[in-house]
Amino acid sequence: MSAPAKALGEQGTVVALCGGVGGAKLAFGLSHLLGERLTVIVNTGDDFEHLGLHISPDIDTVLYTLSDRANRELGWGRKDESWNFMKALAEIGGEGWFQLGDRDLALHVERTRRMRAGDRLTDIVVDFARRFAIPSRILPMSDDAVRTSVVTRDEGVLPFQRYFVERRCQPVVEEVQFQGADSARMSAEVEAALSSADLRAVIVCPSNPYLSIDPLLSVPGISQLLADASAPVVAVSPIIGGQAVKGPTAKIMSELGIPATNATIADHYGDLIDGLMIDEADAAEIGQLAVRATISATLMRTDDDRCRLAEDVLAFAETLAETGSGRRP
Template sequence: MIVALSGGIGGAKLALGLSKVLPPSGLLVVANTGDDFEHHGLTICPDIDTLTYTLAGLDNPVLGWGRADETWSFMETLAALGGEDWFRLGDRDLALHVLRTQRLRGGETLSAVTDDIRRRLGIGPRILPMSDDPVRTRIRSDAGWIDFQDWFVRQRAAPVVRALDFAGAGRARPQPEVLAALRAGPRAVVICPSNPFISIEPILAVPGMREAIAGCGAPVVAVSPIIAGQAVKGPTAKMFSELGVTPSAAAVAARYGDLLTGYVMEEGDDASGIAPRVFRARTLMQTLDDKIALARAVLTAADALR
């Protein structure tokens, strides 16, 4: 069993690669839910949905989020009526949010709903939230605290980041099946190339999660989301700079600290100061073959550390 911690786009790419080289029962993807929020009365889970659509082959490769076969009649009508349209919900995507919200209000857990949707879309590997309890990422800028999606989507990540908070994390409980997989002794724990601040650290902030990973007895291998000082996608490099740290592969490794036993980074990038054992690979995933090749490199690294 590979237990992979993932955010959205970058993490989903590696998760897809891993799904192509592992049996369905050999991969469990733990999804960040710090990005989740309520919008137009619906529960939106962006990272879970990106993972779900990617592993189902339904993702939009141009946008990086949402479905490939999407239409936008709902948003167009909503905007014409004066409604908020800064967070785009496609017509087909909307069906998932409506169904999820109904079932959550009916008393089901996010894990149960996510797993049922996963099976109905023909996805083999498990996708589970980090917790069934709500955790919400917040950003402190010069104007005060901002809910994550307001900062990231509505304000396009423009406000300067001064601090982060994961509201509810202190009361959240780790997803039980994730803990069970860690206790069973996985082949490895893989930290996907996701933003460490807003995709991976919310997972690690759930009480008991970091300790369970550290104590699972398996290699913990992270993949750098930074290449030559720049993020492939998203605000990772911007956030490092605004928090007073030069963005680099080494800076990402330092965020995870002694949790890591291995680190996969781009060929040619500076590995100075990185404590865990470094493995080199092409980490830019532009094609399916790239995703599969990186997945194989990560597994090779993990097996070398066992």
């Protein structure tokens, strides 16, 4: 563990804002370094009801990744999975476009049962993380329903999972909406994590800014807490060499008429961040950024990559905290 990462871990807490696969990889590294001093606030804009069950794709990806239960070959779901339920469902004509493995199904069934019994999603997720022996705290962005929808050119408004999974991101995107955001509330746990006097850094993971981080920021109060934070807020860019490492980030940016560059990512987050970490392949772009920036190898292929990037981003946050550089006036 690097000295800055150790210092942050010993002296205070760190919050990570996270979506699914790409963000979960960095959250894994941060959790490995910080343990119980890390809180991961996860996007729930992707949540939806399917086959009568409440599905939380990003939360489940984070739970599986941080507990080493993730299916690394597929990039989603649980490892050592079987598919008897889906085969049986197909035999009776059920919807098969969203795959639910037999092991994965247990999480959805129990979450749905508890929510219908009146439990908060926050309490359920915290309990799942405890049972999976995850040392860090995992929190949904809100217990209220915020649902991401994609306005497409030819197919109208599509719920996110219909666009992302069933249509495989093929329709042209004209707008992204977050239904229910105006009336949603952040939980007391999210507010406490972001306003803690012990907060030393907020890390925006390299998740899709438009589909994974923006829904989270749309919950009233969260953006203001970031703007008011005395600790550095550092984002890791999901762009490497003009392309997104995972998912439809670059495609959506192109369709919205937004250049797929690190400068665009910096401008998108604007005054909410104090620093941006970009890939070493894009080092020449640093002078074009309107925020303090540093470079690292941001592509995470192995667990060592995840932990190394976590060390680097914590060290960058520590530098910003010590020098005051990048802190918003």
